[in-house]
Amino acid sequence: MASNAGTFSKMSNNSRQKFIETMIAGISxxxxxxxxxxxxxxxxxxxxxxxxxxxxxxxxxxxxxxxxxxxxxxxxxxxxxxxxxxxxxxxxxxxxxxxxxxxxxxxxxxxxxxxxxxxxxxxxxxxxxxxxxMDMENCLMLFKIARSCNCKVLLEKCRPYVMEGFNGLWKSEEFETLDLEDLESIVRDDDLVPVDEEQICEATIKWVQADFSQRKKHLSRLFRHIRLVNVSPEYLLEELYNKDLLVNDETCKRYLDEVRDYHILPARRQEFASSRFHLRNSDDFEEVILVLTEYDMERSGSFYQDGKCLWAYSHHQGRWYTLAPIPLPQNPGTGFRVVSFRNDLYLTGGNSSLKNLLKYDSDRNEWVQCDASMKRGRYNHMTAAIRESVYVLGGYNAKMAEGNNVQGSIEEYNVNSRCWRTMGELIVPVQCAATVAVGEKIFVLGGKQEDGSNFDGIQIFDTRQRETKVEPGLLKGFSQPLQIVAVDGKVIIITAAGEVYDFRYSKMKLTLVKRLHQDCLPILGVAHYRGYIMLISASKDKPLIFSKVYKLELRCTPTRLDVVSPKNNTKPKPIHACLRCVVNKQFMYHTYFQ
Known part of the structure; x- marks a missing residue:
């Protein structure tokens, strides 16, 4: 008779189920x-x-x-x-x-x-x-319990009630009993759906005043998350600036001043990036990266037989969308420059229309030809916006006399009067330089000179004094052309070789903070989103065609670079301009090239 010693029989599913039932019954x-x-x-x-x-x-x-x-x-x-x-x-x-x-x-x-x-x-x-x-009567109480007990299922059920019903909930007595962390989790949430941001201000102040002696120290912590960008200027000046608890709090006062500056500096709005300027998901507008490209004849068919295509990359949705194209009769060619003013765009110059000025009206999603023309035509120039004006500096004009094609002239277009006027001259005429506006000064970094060599200095044009000065040699050894982005008072410069510098303009000091891997190059454009530096890159074999979006985090140590993968396979090409802007969501529905 054969021996079964040493053999092992695996328990069948039936046996296992029977075992579990027997064990539970025995325990019970x-x-x-x-x-x-x-x-x-x-x-x-x-x-x-x-x-x-x-x-x-x-x-x-x-x-x-x-x-x-x-x-x-x-x-x-x-x-x-x-x-x-x-x-x-x-x-x-x-x-x-x-x-x-x-x-x-x-x-x-x-x-x-x-x-x-x-x-x-x-x-x-x-x-x-x-x-x-759960209902609207008890959802706030359950929200508190879910957070205190780490109840993920219950918290997920509570969130829609609290986020969407906030306008009624904050007036209840239960609201005043919320813990600091509970209230902070609500006001910082992108999914919060207020009637307006003023309601969140009122709710926060009400919560603090319910136990003022204990809670006043938390006021700035909460106001840090309120999207003050959506507060009306009238409410800001008449209500918030007249509340002693806010103006007597140093941090809160700084937040109010910050949003005041946003309203009085329309030319600089796209530089603000703190949490007070983040848009909620329920807002009508969205922060995007805008790029201008050629139209794709093969994929666009007859619909997009136009001069240039305007694309918007939605960070929230992770998709590329097409906005209004530039009509073919207004095609600026190449070498044009684009700058933002409020949420509109101004396009200047271009080798097909040297004195060209187009405006993208973000309220209507359309391009408009401006009547005023530059005094001197140009392309490959530099542009910046300060106060109520758009400035163009330097550039190239093939129609000028031999040896004088690269220009130094500076012109100003006043957005209100809609007129151009000559403002001054660059000391060193250049084209294709990087430009950033700081205060009332325009910094022009590097650029190509008449003989084709790269200029290694920085020129500073004072728009009030109408004077230019030069700081030579600061860019010696830098690989040009340069990419530049201003965000929350900082200026970041990226060289063609992928070196990332922090530019301390007050001290005229450049500090290397990161070297990008060669796989990230070339960089076609830079923008910013919620404090991150967003890089639009191409590949070496197709240097003008969008390849990847990178998110660069410079606020942490070590710095961090992540790839952002769009959900659609759209490849805007070739990219002529790139900048950060805010657009109305109603226009972000068209993904025709997919």
């Missing part, structure tokens, strides 16, 4: 048998015989207690405070696999107990029960 039966109990849990003076093995198996709380080496490890009786007898009866039943009852009266207490003892099955059952009972 033993819950009624005190003879084998080895620990007594005392709740409100009543003794509940239990088994350490069962408690430790079902509850990490008890497992830690019994293995801690403390007195509870050896004691026969252990007193548990903070829970009622009736609640512990249900908790004990759940650990022993017996039937337990969740009702409207005990659900809250059972949830707290399940969270305390870390009994996942009971906690989830309580969360599901409370989620079914």
């Amino acid at each position: 039966e033993n819950s009624q048998d005190d003879s084998m109990a080895d620990v007594d849990i005392i709740v409100e003076g009543e003794r509940f015989p239990c088994h350490r093995l069962i408690l430790a198996t079902m509850s990490p709380y008890f497992k830690a207690m019994f293995h801690s080496g403390m007195v509870e490890t050896r004691e026969r009786s252990i007193t548990i405070p903070g829970i009622s007898k009736s609640a512990f009866v249900q908790v004990r039943s759940s650990m022993y696999g017996s039937e337990y009852s969740i009702t409207t009266e005990n659900a809250m207490e059972l949830l707290h107990a399940a969270a305390l003892f870390q009994i996942i099955s009971l906690q989830e059952a309580c969360e599901e029960f409370l989620a079914k009972e």
Whole structure:
């Protein structure tokens, strides 16, 4: 007869199920048998015989207690405070696999107990029960409980009620009982749907005033997350600036001044990047990266037989969208420059229309030909916006006399009067330089000279004094052309070789902060989003065609570079201009090239 010694038979699914059912039934039966109990849990003076093995198996709380080496490890009786007898009866039943009852009266207490003892099955059952009972009357209370007990299921059910019903909830008495962390999680949430941001200001102030002595120190922490960019200038000046609790708080006062500057500096709006300027998902507008490209004859068909295509990359949706194209009769050719003013764009010059001036009206999603023309035509020039004006500097004009093709002239277009006037001259005529506006000065970095060599200095044009000065040699050894972006008072420069510099313009100092990998090059354009530097890159074999979007984080140590993958396979090409802007969502519906 053959021997079966040493063989192993795997338990079938049927056998395993039978085993589990038998074990649960046995455990449940033993819950009624005190003879084998080895620990007594005392709740409100009543003794509940239990088994350490069962408690430790079902509850990490008890497992830690019994293995801690403390007195509870050896004691026969252990007193548990903070829970009622009736609640512990249900908790004990759940650990022993017996039937337990969740009702409207005990659900809250059972949830707290399940969270305390870390009994996942009971906690989830309580969360599901409370989620079914949720309404606008109790959602704020449940939101507080869900956060305090780390109830992910219940919190996910609460969020839509709180986020969408905030306008009514903040006026309730329950709102004033929120913890700091609870309120902060609400006001910082991009999914919050207020009637207007003024309501969030009022709600926050109300919460602070409900216990002013204890809460006033938290005011700036909360106001940090309020999207003050959406607060009207009238409310800012008439209400917020007239509240002593805000203007007497140094940080809050800085926040108010910051948004005041936003409103009075329309030419610089795209540089603001702090959390006060982040848009919520319910807003009508969205922060995007705009690029201007040629139209794609093969893929666009007859619909897009136009001069240039305007693309918008949605950070929130992770997609490229097409906005209004530049009509073919207004095609500027190449070498044009684009600058933002408020949320509009101004396009100047171009080798097909040297004195050209086009405006992209973001309110109507259309390009408009401006009547005024530059005094001197140009392309490959530099442009910047300061106060109520757009400036063009230098550039190239093939129609000029031999040896004078690269220009130094500076012109100003006043957005209000719609007139051009000559403002001055660059000391060193250049084209294809990097330009950034700081205060009332325009910094022109590098550029190509008449003989084709790169200029290694920085020229500073003072728009008020109409004077230019030069700081020579600061860019010696820099690989040009340069990319430049201004964000929240900082200026970041990226060389053609991928070196990233922090430009301290007040001290005229350049500090190397990162070297990009060669796979990231060439960089076609830069923008910013919520403090990140966004890089639009191409590949070496197709240097003008969009390849990848990179997100560069310079605020941490070490710095970090991540690839952002668009959800559609659109490849805008070739890219002539790139900048950050804010557009109306109603125009971001068309993805024709897909």
